[in-house]
Amino acid sequence: MSSYVISPKCPVCLNHYSNLVKPVILQPCCHGCCASCVRQYREISLDNNEEDIRCPKCREIVIEEKPNYDLIEMLPEEENKDMWVEKLLDFSDKRGQEIRVHVDVEVFSKLICSRLVNQERIDKIALKSTNEWTSSDKKIMQGFKEELRCCIIALDCDFEEIMKWVQVLNLPSKIESYIMAGLLEFYASKKFLSPMGAEWLLDLMPTSV
Helix, strand or coil, X not given: CEEEECCXXXXXXXXXXXXXXXXXXXXXXXXXXXXXXXXXXXXXXXXXCCCCEECCCCCCEECEEEECHHHHXXXXXXXXXXXXXXXXXXXXXXXXXXXEECHHHHHHHHHHHHHHHCHHHHXXXXXXXXXXXXXXXXXHHHXXXXXXXXXXXXXXXXXXXXXXXXXXXXXXXHHHHHHHHHHHHHXXXXXXXXXXXXXXXXXXXXXXX
């Protein structure tokens, strides 16, 4: 199980603070933003022949900026981050809190992100019959099924476990039924290939819509 800290965002560029997006404290108002935004503010001020910059939050004149050491200390090392877990945590509002992420959640993080990002599109797809799906609809559903299959293979999930994950995704009932039908076919093939030690063939087969 890994620990992740959901870092606050710079109020200007809206990027999460990290070892690249370094947080600073503006003096004397003590509001914060990232060092890059402060630098760009100062460059713009110089170009406009202005001596001072103002806090983007309270508009008070900024005399100086200092590193926010307390926040810097809680930022994780870049090499320890998992991109899809970071994207998943970006949906959360638990800023500044440490969250422990189970390895299974890490494996499913890309799929969950896809579910969240495509929520509106998935709801619209659920209103159509499969023969009304556009090429874009089919691409989303195919990608969804492929990623789900990758998660099953990575964790060697049994059917009962994957059913619970599908429930967690909270898909529209029509889409859930479609996904479950595909999973039944997948597990039937997996059961057939298992005695031959040929489950690796499932990695090679394209996912149909």
